[in-house]
Amino acid sequence: MSQIPADLRYTKSHEWMRTLPDGTVEIGITDHAQQSLGDLVFVDVPEAGRQLAAGDACAVVESVKAASDVYSPMAGEVVAGNAGLASQPELINRDPYGEGWILRLRPAGGTAAESLDAAAYAAVAAGG
Amino acid sequence: MVDFGGWDMPVAYGSQIEEHHAVRRDAGMFDVSHMCAVDLRGAGVRPLLLRLLANDVGRLAAPGKALYSCMLRPDGGVIDDLIACYLDEKWFRLVVNAGTADKDLAWIREHAKQIGVAVVPRRDLAIIAVQGPNARAKTLPLLPDANRAAAGSLGGFFGAAFDDEWFVSRTGYTGEDGFEVALPAEAAAGFWDALRAAGVAPCGLGARDTLRLEAGMNLYGSDMDETVTPLESGLAWTVALDGNRDFIGKSALEKQRAGGPARKLTGLLLLDRGVLRSHQKVFSAAGEGEVTSGTFSPTLERSIGLVRLPAAAAGSVEVDIRGKRIPARLVNPPFVRNGKPKIEI
Numbered sequence: 368m369s370q371i372p373a374d375l376r377y378t379k380s381h382e383w384m385r386t387l388p389d390g391t392v393e394i395g396i397t398d399h400a401q402q403s404l405g406d407l408v409f410v411d412v413p414e415a416g417r418q419l420a421a422g423d424a425c426a427v428v429e430s431v432k433a434a435s436d437v438y439s440p441m442a443g444e445v446v447a448g449n450a451g452l453a454s455q456p457e458l459i460n461r462d463p464y465g466e467g468w469i470l471r472l473r474p475a476g477g478t479a480a481e482s483l484d485a486a487a488y489a490a491v492a493a494g495g
Numbered sequence: 496m497v498d499f500g501g502w503d504m505p506v507a508y509g510s511q512i513e514e515h516h517a518v519r520r521d522a523g524m525f526d527v528s529h530m531c532a533v534d535l536r537g538a539g540v541r542p543l544l545l546r547l548l549a550n551d552v553g554r555l556a557a558p559g560k561a562l563y564s565c566m567l568r569p570d571g572g573v574i575d576d577l578i579a580c581y582l583d584e585k586w587f588r589l590v591v592n593a594g595t596a597d598k599d600l601a602w603i604r605e606h607a608k609q610i611g612v613a614v615v616p617r618r619d620l621a622i623i624a625v626q627g628p629n630a631r632a633k634t635l636p637l638l639p640d641a642n643r644a645a646a647g648s649l650g651g652f653f654g655a656a657f658d659d660e661w662f663v664s665r666t667g668y669t670g671e672d673g674f675e676v677a678l679p680a681e682a683a684a685g686f687w688d689a690l691r692a693a694g695v696a697p698c699g700l701g702a703r704d705t706l707r708l709e710a711g712m713n714l715y716g717s718d719m720d721e722t723v724t725p726l727e728s729g730l731a732w733t734v735a736l737d738g739n740r741d742f743i744g745k746s747a748l749e750k751q752r753a754g755g756p757a758r759k760l761t762g763l764l765l766l767d768r769g770v771l772r773s774h775q776k777v778f779s780a781a782g783e784g785e786v787t788s789g790t791f792s793p794t795l796e797r798s799i800g801l802v803r804l805p806a807a808a809a810g811s812v813e814v815d816i817r818g819k820r821i822p823a824r825l826v827n828p829p830f831v832r833n834g835k836p837k838i839e840i
Binding site for chain 1 (some may be wrong): 510511512588644655701705768769770772788791793
């Protein structure tokens with residue numbers, strides 16, 4: 368069974384979001400997503416300063432099996448991409464909600480993107 | 496679990512990359528019972544295979560010796576690739592692919608009935624491949640006592656049959672030493688568990704694919720099929736055109752060799768980040784082609800693949816990966832053998 372921490376928000380496309388004390392939002396892919404992809408071998412993270420709209424493809428995670436886009440759950444400006452993933456993509460397999468974070472975003476405000484709580488995401492993950 | 500030629504098979508039991516490394520560094524095992532062993536029995540078996548196979552079973556002089564070959568259509572298209580093992584003058588065993596087994600059997604039977612050779616698919620047998628530098632040492636103590644000495648003395652590409660049930664051959668699909676063990680299906684689970692207890696890692700289809708691709712071995716249906724010949728598939732070394740032997744597809748291959756095949760299959764090393772996947776377009780100075788197999792090589796930590804290109808293509812090429820052209824280099828497979836890189840990175 369995959370881990371779905373109760374204190375995070377989720378998307379139907381298997382991203383998670385964590386609001387940090389400074390108001391920025393940390394984004395990664397869920398434990399369920401990393402399990403489905405298998406061993407990750409490359410991760411492309413966005414550069415700081417890039418402006419994203421909600422739903423933009425903002426990163427690529429590639430495993431031995433398949434390549435998959437990561438979608439930004441909300442509009443905002445990229446504050447940082449996780450540089451450690453360039454040499455250690457397996458951090459996402461090992462610690463998807465911690466060291467395996469993918470990017471940090473300063474939300475642009477406006478309409479909040481649709482997000483799910485842990486229980487609602489668990490239903491999405493169970494469905495496939 | 497995925498469907499593979501009609502069989503439900505695991506992509507990985509755990510980490511696909513760890514399974515890969517287990518085979519390169521120690522020992523791993525694959526349940527390859529989907530592959531079909533076919534016994535051919537009768538006095539005419541060698542003449543039958545001299546006609547049916549592009550490689551020359553006339554070279555098989557020592558009992559137990561095996562040979563890799565393509566079986567061709569009259570136009571040279573590849574019906575299947577297989578292993579043929581010479582057991583005695585009235586008994587050869589073939590091991591064919593799962594997805595092609597039905598059409599193979601139909602094709603072989605059509606020719607076998609004319610010479611009175613019996614064609615017997617052995618679906619009663621399971622097959623477990625144990626591969627890696629320590630594979631033989633870990634497998635031998637677990638074989639039936641009566642078979643151990645003979646199995647232990649097998650040379651490369653030799654097999655031995657025991658009482659028409661257990662069959663051990665020093666073959667594989669990984670570029671490492673090891674055995675493929677055919678055994679009665681009811682004994683397979685116990686043998687698997689014993690291997691696991693001896694420290695042999697269970698490996699899935701994912702690792703099987705990365706290992707065979709590093710070893711530069713073709714996968715039927717991806718790297719070749721009935722629309723291409725062995726000469727266009729990196730398999731010229733498996734075709735015995737010399738001499739008077741008349742095998743099915745020979746005249747088509749002779750014609751193609753005389754004119755020079757228009758296409759070739761060769762190796763591809765990606766020079767930047769990304770992963771080669773089948774069907775990606777490849778651009779060379781000699782024209783366009785397509786990746787037929789691609790993956791991430793856990794041993795080289797680079798992406799590698801096989802590509803079919805115009806025969807004149809050489810050196811630097813570009814690959815369309817998700818809309819971007821990524822530089823790559825053509826190389827001669829294998830990429831890795833016996834745990835060691837065989838190409839320059």
